[in-house]
Amino acid sequence: MELEPFKSIYRQSSGQCIDSLREFGYAITRLELEPSAAFDSEWRQFKESWNKLEADRYLKAATTYRFRRYAAYDYFSLAGNLRQKPHQGFRQTTTEGVNNPYAGQERIFAPLTDDIANGQWLRILIQANIELFSRLLANPISHWTVGVHQIRVLGTSSVAGSPTPEGIHRDGYRFLASHLVNSSNLAGGASRIYDGGRKLIKEVALRQPGDTVLLDDRRVYHEATPVYPLNSNLGKAERDVIVISYDEV
Ligand SMILES: [Fe+2]
Secondary structure, rough: OOOOOOOOOOOHHHHHHHHHHHOOEEEEEEEOOOHHHHHHHHHHHHHHHHHHEEOOOOOOOOOOOEEEEEEEEEEOOOOEEEEEEOOOOOOOOOOOOOOOOOOOOOOOOOOOHHHHHHOOHHHHHHHHHHHHOOOOOOOOEEEEEEEEEEEEEEEOOOEEEEEOHHHOEEOOOOEEEEEEEEOOOEEEEEEEEOOOOOOEEEOOOOOOOOEEEEEEEEEEEEOOOOEEEOOOOHHHHHEEEEEEEEEEO
């Protein structure tokens, strides 16, 4: 599919994001949601699709607290062309230092539903991030592979849900973007970023829809703290994110 031109989708200028990624290996920013009236109903549809995720059956926990869907894409920079790949298993690298208990294992997650897989918001996010990340590269990447994960983590007063049960890790990609799409009764779930020596350099709680962490996955490690209810009388906590990985083919 062809992508239309668009203005920056981030409140912070892309220059500030790039400076931060260059200096620290990460950037914290927020999607520009309110002025995008044209996308308002699409955003609502996008957000509500987190109610239709499927249980993560690979989670090594007594209680299922993580739900997800997955899709992969090719992106060709020159033509600005984004193409969904046939649905496939998800397998993470066995590269040293990535620290992933699922490394090398194929996990089959439910596919993105067609409305989300082909919707405006996903295309906007992917193209915006690729344009931003491309400005960090000495040598442009002409063919990207992009992994899209819709993830909901629940937390109750008896079981805190861990967004990253693997602990401090990298994911083995060139770049990562994590966008908060929605949350409910949420405490915890803070994003932590560590330098290459695994020293904590930033902790930020994504709380507003559109809050975003961009990572240079080769330079920094990350994790997220357990999720639990802000008010236990109000039931469970929900943390809905879209995590998108970007790598060179
Ligand atoms: Fe990760």
